[in-house]
Amino acid sequence: MRNRYAKTIDQQSAELLRKMNLLSVPVDVEGVAQKLGAEVVYGDLEDDMSGFLLREKEVVKIAVNRLHHPNRQRFTIAHECGHLYLHADQGDRLWVDKAHFTIFYRDSNSSSGDKLAEIQANQFAAGLLMPEVLLKEHLTQELSDVDIFRLALRFQVSEQAMTLRLVSLGMLAAT
Numbered sequence: 026m027r028n029r030y031a032k033t034i035d036q037q038s039a040e041l042l043r044k045m046n047l048l049s050v051p052v053d054v055e056g057v058a059q060k061l062g063a064e065v066v067y068g069d070l071e072d073d074m075s076g077f078l079l080r081e082k083e084v085v086k087i088a089v090n091r092l093h094h095p096n097r098q099r100f101t102i103a104h105e106c107g108h109l110y111l112h113a114d115q116g117d118r119l120w121v122d123k124a125h126f127t128i129f130y131r132d133s134n135s136s137s138g139d140k141l142a143e144i145q146a147n148q149f150a151a152g153l154l155m156p157e158v159l160l161k162e163h164l165t166q167e168l169s170d171v172d173i174f175r176l177a178l179r180f181q182v183s184e185q186a187m188t189l190r191l192v193s194l195g196m197l198a199a200t
């Protein structure tokens with residue numbers, strides 16, 4: 026499940042946190058966005074919309090659906106940071122994000138390049154919010170459901186995001 030590409034993005038997000046001096050739990054994801062030059066705003070968005078990133082000349086704005094759960098908002102900000110950091114070569118544009126975990130299957134209209142960009146942004150977000158080095162510090166023996174719940178609380182991410190992350194790192198067997 027873990028490919029070379031994911032590892033590279035993982036390394037990028039970890040290096041970024043280290044450089045910004047933000048490699049601690051829970052990760053200050055809004056701090057990361059600000060240090061990347063983005064203004065984070067919270068607004069009433071449609072329920073299926075997580076948020077968006079707008080890059081236009083000097084303006085870099087991340088909008089987050091304020092009606093969503095705080096953990097989901099954190100994931101959205103981390104995801105938009107992924108677009109900002111990984112896809113800077115695309116220049117000025119608007120990235121609109123719907124349900125992160127399903128966009129690949131749902132959004133059949135988007136180009137294959139955009140689909141790849143969404144996968145990359147999700148990988149970046151997972152690495153940013155749940156850095157492997159910090160997860161290892163918090164892991165002891167066999168993981169139970171309660172441990173995953175506790176880890177999710179500690180890292181301020183959803184249990185779903187934590188489970189996916191642990192599986193992708195090979196720290197938890199896929200069920």
Ligand SMILES: [Zn+2]
Pocket residue numbers: 104108120121122142143146
């Ligand atoms: Zn996206």
